[in-house]
Amino acid sequence: MMNIEYSFLPLVPIIVSLLAIPLIIATGERNPNLREFWSLLAGIIKFSAIVSMLPKVLSGTIIECQVFQILPGIEIKFRVDALGMLFAIGASFLWIITTFYSIGYMRGHKERKQTRYFACFAAALSTTIGVAFSANLFTMFLFYEGLTFVTYPLVAHHETEEAKAGARKYAIYLIGAAKVFLVAAIVVTYLIAGTLDFKKGGIFSETVRQTYSGILSIVFFMYLYGFAKAALMPLHGWLPAAMVAPTPVSALLHAVAVVKTGVFTILRVIFFVYGTDFLKELPSTDIALFMAAFTITVASMIALTRDNIKARLAFSTVSQLSYIILGALLLTYNGMIGGIIHISNHAFAKITLFFCAGSLYVCAHKTEVSQLDGIAKKMPWTMAAFTIGALGMIGVPLVGGFVTKWYLLLGALERGSIEILSLLLFSSLLNAGYFLPIIYRAYFKNFPESLQEGHTHDIKENPLMAVTLTITALLSIIGGLYPDLIVNLAKEVLK
Amino acid sequence: MAETTFSYPLVSFIIFFPLLGVLLILILRKETIAKFVALFVTLANLIISLPVFINFDKTNPHFQFVESYKWLSSINAQYKIGVDGLSILFVLLTLIISILCVAVSWSAIKERVRLFYAMILFMETCMIGVFCAMDLLLFYLFYEAMLIPMFLLIGIWGSANRVYASVKFVIFTFAGSILMLIGIISLYFMAGKTFDVTEILKIKLPLEFQYWLFFAFFAAFAVKVPMFPFHTWLPDAHTEAPTAGSVILAGILLKIGGYGFLRFSIPFCQEAALSLKLFMQILSIFAIIYGAFVTLMQNDFKRLIAYSSVSHMGFVTLGIFSFNQVAMEGGILQMINHGIVTGALFMLIGVIYERTHTRDLEKYGGLGKAVPIFVLFYTFFSAAAIGFPGTNSFIGEFLVMLGAFKSSIYIGTPLILGIALGTTYMVWLYYRVVLNEIKADMREQLYDLNLREIVMFIPLIFLVLLIGFQPSVALDYMTSSVKMLLEDLFMNSALTFR
Numbered sequence: 001m002m003n004i005e006y007s008f009l010p011l012v013p014i015i016v017s018l019l020a021i022p023l024i025i026a027t028g029e030r031n032p033n034l035r036e037f038w039s040l041l042a043g044i045i046k047f048s049a050i051v052s053m054l055p056k057v058l059s060g061t062i063i064e065c066q067v068f069q070i071l072p073g074i075e076i077k078f079r080v081d082a083l084g085m086l087f088a089i090g091a092s093f094l095w096i097i098t099t100f101y102s103i104g105y106m107r108g109h110k111e112r113k114q115t116r117y118f119a120c121f122a123a124a125l126s127t128t129i130g131v132a133f134s135a136n137l138f139t140m141f142l143f144y145e146g147l148t149f150v151t152y153p154l155v156a157h158h159e160t161e162e163a164k165a166g167a168r169k170y171a172i173y174l175i176g177a178a179k180v181f182l183v184a185a186i187v188v189t190y191l192i193a194g195t196l197d198f199k200k201g202g203i204f205s206e207t208v209r210q211t212y213s214g215i216l217s218i219v220f221f222m223y224l225y226g227f228a229k230a231a232l233m234p235l236h237g238w239l240p241a242a243m244v245a246p247t248p249v250s251a252l253l254h255a256v257a258v259v260k261t262g263v264f265t266i267l268r269v270i271f272f273v274y275g276t277d278f279l280k281e282l283p284s285t286d287i288a289l290f291m292a293a294f295t296i297t298v299a300s301m302i303a304l305t306r307d308n309i310k311a312r313l314a315f316s317t318v319s320q321l322s323y324i325i326l327g328a329l330l331l332t333y334n335g336m337i338g339g340i341i342h343i344s345n346h347a348f349a350k351i352t353l354f355f356c357a358g359s360l361y362v363c364a365h366k367t368e369v370s371q372l373d374g375i376a377k378k379m380p381w382t383m384a385a386f387t388i389g390a391l392g393m394i395g396v397p398l399v400g401g402f403v404t405k406w407y408l409l410l411g412a413l414e415r416g417s418i419e420i421l422s423l424l425l426f427s428s429l430l431n432a433g434y435f436l437p438i439i440y441r442a443y444f445k446n447f448p449e450s451l452q453e454g455h456t457h458d459i460k461e462n463p464l465m466a467v468t469l470t471i472t473a474l475l476s477i478i479g480g481l482y483p484d485l486i487v488n489l490a491k492e493v494l495k
Numbered sequence: 496m497a498e499t500t501f502s503y504p505l506v507s508f509i510i511f512f513p514l515l516g517v518l519l520i521l522i523l524r525k526e527t528i529a530k531f532v533a534l535f536v537t538l539a540n541l542i543i544s545l546p547v548f549i550n551f552d553k554t555n556p557h558f559q560f561v562e563s564y565k566w567l568s569s570i571n572a573q574y575k576i577g578v579d580g581l582s583i584l585f586v587l588l589t590l591i592i593s594i595l596c597v598a599v600s601w602s603a604i605k606e607r608v609r610l611f612y613a614m615i616l617f618m619e620t621c622m623i624g625v626f627c628a629m630d631l632l633l634f635y636l637f638y639e640a641m642l643i644p645m646f647l648l649i650g651i652w653g654s655a656n657r658v659y660a661s662v663k664f665v666i667f668t669f670a671g672s673i674l675m676l677i678g679i680i681s682l683y684f685m686a687g688k689t690f691d692v693t694e695i696l697k698i699k700l701p702l703e704f705q706y707w708l709f710f711a712f713f714a715a716f717a718v719k720v721p722m723f724p725f726h727t728w729l730p731d732a733h734t735e736a737p738t739a740g741s742v743i744l745a746g747i748l749l750k751i752g753g754y755g756f757l758r759f760s761i762p763f764c765q766e767a768a769l770s771l772k773l774f775m776q777i778l779s780i781f782a783i784i785y786g787a788f789v790t791l792m793q794n795d796f797k798r799l800i801a802y803s804s805v806s807h808m809g810f811v812t813l814g815i816f817s818f819n820q821v822a823m824e825g826g827i828l829q830m831i832n833h834g835i836v837t838g839a840l841f842m843l844i845g846v847i848y849e850r851t852h853t854r855d856l857e858k859y860g861g862l863g864k865a866v867p868i869f870v871l872f873y874t875f876f877s878a879a880a881i882g883f884p885g886t887n888s889f890i891g892e893f894l895v896m897l898g899a900f901k902s903s904i905y906i907g908t909p910l911i912l913g914i915a916l917g918t919t920y921m922v923w924l925y926y927r928v929v930l931n932e933i934k935a936d937m938r939e940q941l942y943d944l945n946l947r948e949i950v951m952f953i954p955l956i957f958l959v960l961l962i963g964f965q966p967s968v969a970l971d972y973m974t975s976s977v978k979m980l981l982e983d984l985f986m987n988s989a990l991t992f993r
Contacts, residue, residue, distance in 0.1 A: 070890065070966060142884040149878070164930060175922065179881070180915045187896045187907070215904070 003061040010065045010078040012049040013092060013129045017042045017122040024119045032114065036103050039118050043096040046129070050088050057085045058488060060495070064135060073195055076142070079135035082492035083271065083340065087264045088132040090344045094256050094351055095125050097468050101355055102248040104464030108362045111246060116153060121252075123150040128257040131264065137186050137196040137273065140265060141178075144227070147261055148174045151253055155245045166244035173238035174228050181226030185219045189273065192216070198268060202275020209278055216274075217284040223269045224288055224325075229262025231318045232325065233295040240314040247358030250310060255350035259317060260343055263324045267340065270328045271493065280331055289329045293423050295322035300430035307368045309357045312434055313350070316393060319427065320346050327408050330420070333494065335411020338404050340490040341483065345400035348476040349392030355469035356386040364459045369438055374447030378459040381466040383442045385473035390435035392476045395428050400479030403487070501546070506560050506576050509544045509586070510623045512536065513593075513616040520616070526608045530601060533612035537594040537619065544590055551583055553971050556979035558629060558693065566633070570683075572690050576627040580976025581757050581827070584969060585626045585750055588834050591954065592746040593619040596739035598951040599842045603738060603849050604652060611652060614644040615739060622747050626754065631679045631690040635672070638715075638751070642668060645740065645748070653735040660735035667728040671718035678711025682763070696762055699987070705767035712760045719752030722812055723782040726805045733801035734854070738845025741797065745804055746838040750830045753811050757827070757980070761815075765984050768816075775816035776902070780909045782809030787916035791923070796847075796854040799924060800840050803880070806917060807833045810910075814895040817906070818984065822898020823977050824970055829891035831969060832879075832962065836888055839876045839955045843869070846948055850940050856924070861933025865941045870929050872944075872952050877925050879959045881918045887962035 020042035027035040053063055063080040070076060080088075102121070106114050127150060130143030148171065156167035190196055192212050193203045204216065228235045239259065243250055253259075270279065279285045299319035306312040320342070327339020359382045360366045364375060376383035388399060395405035405428065412420040479486070516536030520529045551559060558577035566574040578586060596615050604611050621644070624637035642665055650661035679690070685704060686695045700708070718725045729749075733741050761768045786806030793799035811833070814826020847862075847869060848854060863870050879886040882893075892914065900907030962969050 068965060070964070071894075071970075076964070138884075145884045149883070168926065168930075171922065175881075175918060176915065179918045180911055183882075183893070183896065183914060184900075184907070184911045187893065187900055191897060191900050 005056065005061050005063050006065065007063050008065055009049065009053055010063055010080050010133045011067070013046040013088065014078075014126050014133065016045045016049070017126040017129075020122045021119050024122060025115060028115045032107075035115065035118060036099065039099045039122060040096065042122060043092065043099055043125075046125070047089075047092045047096060050085070050092050050129075053080050054085060054089065057082055058492065060492065066135075070138065074138050074190070075136065076139050077135040077197070078130075078133040078139065079198070080133055082489045083264070083267060084132040084134075086340065086486060086489045086493070087260060087343055088129050090347045091125065091128050091132065091257055091260065094252060094347065094472070095121075097472060098248055098252040098351070101251070101358070101465055101468040104462045104468070105246065105248050105358050105362055108462045108465070109246075111157075113157070117157060117246070120150050120154050121249075124154065124253060124257055128261055131261050134198075134268075136198060137189065137268075140268065141182060141186060144182075144229070144261060144265060145175070145178060147229075147258060148178070151249075151258060154249045154253065155242045157246050157249065158244065160244075163244045166241040169241040170238045173235060177226050177228035177235055181222040185222035185226055188215065188219050198272035200272060200275075202278050203273055204275070204278060209281070213282060216278075217282050220269075220274065220279075220282065220284045220288070223273075224266060224291075227262050227265040227269075229258050230266050230325065231259060231262065231295075231321050232291060233298060233318070233322075236295065236299065236318045239318055240311055243310045243314050247310070247354060247361060250313075251351050251354030251358065254314070255317060255354055256347045259321055260347060263321050263343065266325055267328050267343075271336075276331050276336070279329070285329055285331065289326065289420075292322040292326040292329060293420065295319065296326065296427050297423065297430070300427055300434065303434045304430065307370055309360065309367060309369055309372075309438075310354075312369065313353055313357060316353075316431070316434065317350060319431075320350065320393065323404065323408065326420070327404075327411060330408075330411040330415050330417075332411045332414035334407045334414055336494055337487065337490045338407030338409075338411050340493055341407065341486045342401075342404040344486045345392065345404050345476075345479055348472055348479055349389045349399065349401055352385050352389035352469055352472040352476060353393070355465065355472060356382045356389065359461065359465045359469060362465070363461055369441070372438060372441045373445035374442070375459075376442040377447065379461050381461055381470055383439075385469045386442070387439050388473040388476055390439060392480070393435060394431045398477060398480045400476050400483070402480055403483040501550075501560060504562050505544075505547060506578065506627055507562055509540060509547070509590075510576070510620055510627060512540050512543065513619040516616045517613045520609050520613045524609075529609040529612045530597065533597045533616055534594070536616060537590070537597055540619070541590040541594060544586070547578065548583065548587060551578070551972065553580070554975055556580060556975040561629070563629075566630075570632075570690075571688050572632040573630050574633060575629040575691060576624075576633070577629050578627055580973040581980070582626040582754065583972050584827070584831050585747070585754060586623055588750070588831055589619065589622045589626065589747050591958075592742060592834065592838055593622075595838065595842065595951055595955070596742050598947065599742065599845055600737065600739045601947060603845060607651065610647070614647055615743075618644040618648075618743060622743075622751075625751055629692045631682070631692065631695075631759075633690070635676060635679055638672060638675075641748070641751075645743070648740040648743075649732055649736045652737040653740070654737075655735070656731070657735045660731040663728050664732040667718050667725070668715075671715040671725070674711045675715035678708050681711075682708060692758070700763065702766050705764035709760055709764040709767040709771065712755060712763075716752040716755040716760065719755065720749055720808050720812060721752070721805065722778055722808070723785055723805065726782070726786070729805065730798050730801040733804070733841075734795060734798045738841060738848070741801075741841040741845070742838045745800075745841055746834040749804060749808055750834060753808070753815060753826065753830050756812070756815055757823075761984065762980060765987050769818070769984065772816055772818060776813055776899075776906050779809045779813035779816065780906065780913070782806065783813070783913035784809075784909060784916065787913055787920060790920045791916065794856050796844050796856055796859070796924075796928070797841070798854070799856070799920070800837060800844065803917070803920065804833070804837055806913065807837065809913070810892065810895045813906070813910075814898055817895075817898045817902040818981065819898050819901050820974075820977060820981060821894050821901065823981065824973055825891055825894025825896075825898055827973050827977070828962070828966065828969055829888070829895060832887040832891045832959075835955055835958050835962075836876055836879045836886075839872075839952060839959075840880060842951065843873050843876065846944065850942065851937055852940075856927050858934055858937060859928045860931035860937075861929075862941070863929045865933055865938055866943045868944045868949065872949075872956075873929065874925070875956060875959075877921050879963075881921045882914065885960070885963045887959050887966070890963060890966045 127147040134140035303315035392399035392401035561577035563575040621641040628634035790802040882888040
């Protein structure tokens, strides 16, 4: 039986990084070390607060906290359960790591407006944890929109024409989709169900399911596409465009916080609004499943054609996100576990890859795959980490990604779907197709002769960046060797 | 029925206190002192009025603080005033907006200063009077009296095309209100020679008369709101008016239309209103979508916001005429929200116009770097205008949409398009004004907000967030009155239709 406990603890991780913002701004450029200290301090407090709730969540307790009532039946309310915990623990831990990495990147690259950067970053983390701990659709929507708002300056950070264009696309896709689809979807959900509070197994009663199955099928798609941060095709265009942002932004936000918020919200809708039983009856599930499968393959194929490292990673992300949606929509036990744990597995592997891309850019000024010949000799740590991350994406045993694929394949078998099974295998092949050539170039091709002179001395790994990306790479491996923690959390979600 | 009331005529005092200020301005002949008098009077009036809002009994759906005196006994007209859940928030809004109108004109008005502030104060009296009047003739008096200061505000202190705009404004409003006057007079005879609103409510009017009456009132209020297709005066009036005029127009005057529907049209003509529900809903939806499309095409900063009002007020009338509790509360709340947010946007435009002297959007761009504090406020109120979650408009939009979907899925669905278009024009406007590249000649003219300008936006920000996170603060005032209105509506009409 579920225990519900009331506590203000869920507020701590949300508020702490908000409190850091005035400190970050007040300290400003005068004392960069102190400014970054605030970020780190907030990150550590946030992470510890979240971890302190972990044992209770693992034992099946749900921690709730109501802040205030908006309207009868609609509250600003938080709840910490296994799904939220899985997301929050990864995001908050990676914030600490990314802060270290950011310091190296921003200083190594002598970026402008670092204060704004760190302030927005803190705000983004607050809203992300807010999404993770929301107890109803209303609160979740509030934080979801807030996240778009505070990440806009981060995407437009360089303030070049290209950055502005990318940020514009980012804002239009995300705000537009939310406005067009989500508000109406939430309104209709509230009208039909009479509540917006998440509930295991869904909030629609048996009679309602019968009467409104047509409307609810449409509303399901409105959720699926309204949460455009999940980058389900055809609403994926913002993600590659947002890659104009500084690399740590791409790393944390576009591999962890923002896109994961997208898939996380969709998982919330699948498990806690519709419920798996109801979705099994709805015809829209199969169409959604097809869209996810379509996204997985097509995005991978596009990734094959991109020479820019970050663009390739971006399309890889689009593809990988749909694994999560696909897993959940398989609606079989193992499939769903595969989907849920991929939130974390993909996060660690992808952030490693982005860190490496940033390291290559800052230390060696390389942005294209074709420039990477022989780079492994110059930057051994970076390329070793990159290899681990890439293997994780492909799903090679010992790395986290393998665990995901294992469960997903089991799920597909459970469902008895040969199509999905072969799709998963084919897409692994595609993953290998766009990652292995990078590794091949880096290790087995020679460093171009023309660049040997002069430039050789320039290429030196930034220690702060090298250490952080090694840590995330190691964590990917740990995720593959000891998947118990996240698998248990995932099982707790489905219990 | 226990009535809440004061031993002294507080509501009357609130209505006529600004006139005292007018008198003072006329006596003190110094130009420079006028604005201080106006500021003091408007501020004092808000403080004096506080007991009304504190002692207001939210559970009582009837009129409270009623004051009744004999006025024109030969035709049985009374001076009868009071507030109920439908009107009290508008009184509060008027009190707040009046202060801001004085504040925003502080340095912008340089000619005929005394007359200007006297008109603002006179306007305040009329507006509060309109919302408090419980006698139709008294209502009409205040309603018409409002035209004079507004006509002068636009006509004297407006921009280039001001005379055209002010005459158009008066002709439209007057044409509407003359029909309302005919309605009021015929109602007077139908109801047994009384102008008293509470007395008329007890009388059952014949159905055919109800239709005529509904359209007579409709003529006045649809122009005021403005509903499509009576909206054409609005962009001209808004564009040409001085900032304070635009703020009053957007903040209060438009609301009188919506308030009129709630106070008179619906309770007097219940069957007519019910049978015209679909007609009014479709008209509202048309206003929302048509208004939004027209807004998209505007190249004039003020005109754009003016047209967006047409679209926003469509939400209001849709909420009112969906005839269910959520929608109607949403409609009323949306009126308050629109007053706050659009008022703030007009103030922002006024502030920037003082510096640049142009409203042409082609000349704007890149304000983000030049005037960061301005942009901070502008960003906030833009977000509020598109209904960003956590702001007041989101709640209003949410409630109206909820009610519209409750009414029918075919009424609710077009709203999605309306909301999407609403976001589009605001974001595009934001892009054109704040982002883009700054024009060279504009850069020299710009300087950031001063303390006065910052201070006047703070209360509005507070209100936006307060209603955004705690809408019950506002909704609690209206709940019981709206409930009674709807109960009466369905109870009485159910009897006749059966």
